[in-house]
Amino acid sequence: MCAPKLRVDSKGNKKMTKETWGRVCNELLKTVGKSNYTTWIAPLRMIDMSEGIAAFEAPTKFMRDWVSRNFGEAILRELRNDGHVVERIEFRVPELRPIPANEVSRPAVAAPAPAAPKARAEEDLPGAPLDARFTFDNFVVGKPNELAHAAARRVAEGGPVTFNPLFLYGGVGLGKTHLMHAIAHELQIRRPEARVRYLSAEQFMYRFVQALRERQIMDFKEMFRSVDVLMVDDVQFIAGKDSTQEEFFHTFNALVDQGKQIIISADRAPGEIKDLEERIKSRLQCGLVVDLHPTDYELRLGILQTKTEAYRAQYPGLKMADGVLEFLAHRITTNVRVLEGALTRLFAFASLVGKEITLDLAQECLTDILRASDRKVTIEEIQRKVAEHYNVRLSDMIGPKRVRTIARPRQVAMYLSKQLTTRSLPEIGRRFGGRDHTTIMHGIRKIEELMGSDRQIAEDIDLLRRLLES
Numbered sequence: 001m002c003a004p005k006l007r008v009d010s011k012g013n014k015k016m017t018k019e020t021w022g023r024v025c026n027e028l029l030k031t032v033g034k035s036n037y038t039t040w041i042a043p044l045r046m047i048d049m050s051e052g053i054a055a056f057e058a059p060t061k062f063m064r065d066w067v068s069r070n071f072g073e074a075i076l077r078e079l080r081n082d083g084h085v086v087e088r089i090e091f092r093v094p095e096l097r098p099i100p101a102n103e104v105s106r107p108a109v110a111a112p113a114p115a116a117p118k119a120r121a122e123e124d125l126p127g128a129p130l131d132a133r134f135t136f137d138n139f140v141v142g143k144p145n146e147l148a149h150a151a152a153r154r155v156a157e158g159g160p161v162t163f164n165p166l167f168l169y170g171g172v173g174l175g176k177t178h179l180m181h182a183i184a185h186e187l188q189i190r191r192p193e194a195r196v197r198y199l200s201a202e203q204f205m206y207r208f209v210q211a212l213r214e215r216q217i218m219d220f221k222e223m224f225r226s227v228d229v230l231m232v233d234d235v236q237f238i239a240g241k242d243s244t245q246e247e248f249f250h251t252f253n254a255l256v257d258q259g260k261q262i263i264i265s266a267d268r269a270p271g272e273i274k275d276l277e278e279r280i281k282s283r284l285q286c287g288l289v290v291d292l293h294p295t296d297y298e299l300r301l302g303i304l305q306t307k308t309e310a311y312r313a314q315y316p317g318l319k320m321a322d323g324v325l326e327f328l329a330h331r332i333t334t335n336v337r338v339l340e341g342a343l344t345r346l347f348a349f350a351s352l353v354g355k356e357i358t359l360d361l362a363q364e365c366l367t368d369i370l371r372a373s374d375r376k377v378t379i380e381e382i383q384r385k386v387a388e389h390y391n392v393r394l395s396d397m398i399g400p401k402r403v404r405t406i407a408r409p410r411q412v413a414m415y416l417s418k419q420l421t422t423r424s425l426p427e428i429g430r431r432f433g434g435r436d437h438t439t440i441m442h443g444i445r446k447i448e449e450l451m452g453s454d455r456q457i458a459e460d461i462d463l464l465r466r467l468l469e470s
């Protein structure tokens with residue numbers, strides 16, 4: 001509300017009354033437009049006008065800076081037009097209420113974080129704490145994640161913003177959070193002055209709702225619009241939550257307009273997030289969208305080897321027989337979190353019973369994990385899921401039709417049958433209507449080739465694989 005307190009001007013200049021300020025506000029409404037007026041001018045309070053200085057109070061620092069930069073001239077002009085002698089305008093802010101630390105819930109990390117390097121974000125703008133273990137040094141790179149890793153590295157260099165946002169997506173436990181924290185850690189070293197804020201979409205919503213409830217929405221806006229790098233994890237969470245989406249959209253736009261870097265993660269590609277507004281989907285697709293593919297054997301083994309090195313230091317003297325890591329990498333294919341959990345348990349168990357880690361010990365200690373990972377996908381299941389996904393008849397999977405709309409899904413199913421089952425090519429051929437193994441081979445090669453050039457196919461395969469393995 002534009003509520004002037006002034007009644008008298010010490011130099012005998014024209015008095016500022018409620019009416020005259022009202023007139024100035026009316027003029028401003030015409031020149032800056034309704035939306036700008038409501039957002040930026042109406043919350044100002046005129047607190048003083050003397051010695052040619054008009055002083056206003058803005059609810060937050062962010063508003064103060066914004067109004068001063070964008071509307072200062074207009075306000076000055078309208079005050080003068082109304083006959084006031086004003087040399088300059090000052091904008092002030094009242095003391096901001098500090099935000100209680102308990103407003104921030106901890107992110108789901110596997111273990112309590114040991115003292116993380118302190119983010120500027122945590123000092124100035126309480127964000128979620130970073131996990132000190134999630135650094136680039138601790139991130140094992142393999143084919144399935146090399147692109148995501150390279151993109152994260154690029155953003156972490158802190159140079160000019162080249163792609164905005166960076167959108168990382170992939171299935172559960174494949175390293176999205178790890179990469180985001182790694183970016184934050186790296187930025188703290190390279191750009192210590194940068195305000196980096198990491199939080200989950202759930203925390204974003206929580207803070208937004210709380211700000212609404214406590215009528216602190218301007219503080220909320222200021223906090224989120226004054227960062228240099230904003231990272232929002234698991235953005236799929238805000239799908240279907242209308243007002244949070246709305247606020248997220250405006251925050252996103254405001255930051256992009258200011259040339260600030262945004263990094264987002266989700267469990268699927270932007271276009272596949274159900275109940276997410278179209279305008280948000282399209283914004284999220286504007287930058288670089290990269291996926292973390294399910295791990296392959298080499299990556300799993302690499303991760304196990306790296307983590308084993310760390311455990312060796314923790315459990316000196318504990319021996320491990322050859323072949324144990326290979327066995328685990330082969331059998332536990334679900335996700336990295338499960339793989340890590342298996343290794344942790346194995347070391348703890350072996351040290352407790354004072355035995356060498358052998359294959360037998362691993363099988364005994366990890367029975368449940370191994371059984372859960374043992375779920376076998378059948379060719380029939382694959383055919384059914386693929387048919388559903390592409391909206392073709394199940395019978396067409398094994399039938400003779402050669403039109404592309406049917407042949408392509410069939411080849412996708414062949415490819416997945418080879419990837420997700422232990423069946424041989426002739427066996428797969430038999431399940432696909434008695435086709436020859438060379439036809440199956442051709443189908444698999446075709447899909448492998450397309451995955452490199454056709455993003456849609458690569459995304460379809462990724463999604464189907466996840467559906468089938470879950």
Ligand SMILES: Nc1ncnc2c1ncn2[C@@H]1O[C@H](COP(=O)(O)OP(=O)(O)OP(=O)(O)O)[C@@H](O)[C@H]1O
Pocket residue numbers: 110134138139140141145170171172173174175176177178179234267303336337340
């Ligand atoms: N390439 C990797 N190298 C080393 N550790 C990894 C790698 N990928 C994942 N991890 C580890 O696996 C665990 C799960 O990773 P993270 O929490 O980043 O997964 P996420 O993709 O964010 O999963 P969610 O979808 O559940 O949020 C973490 O402990 C992380 O350090």
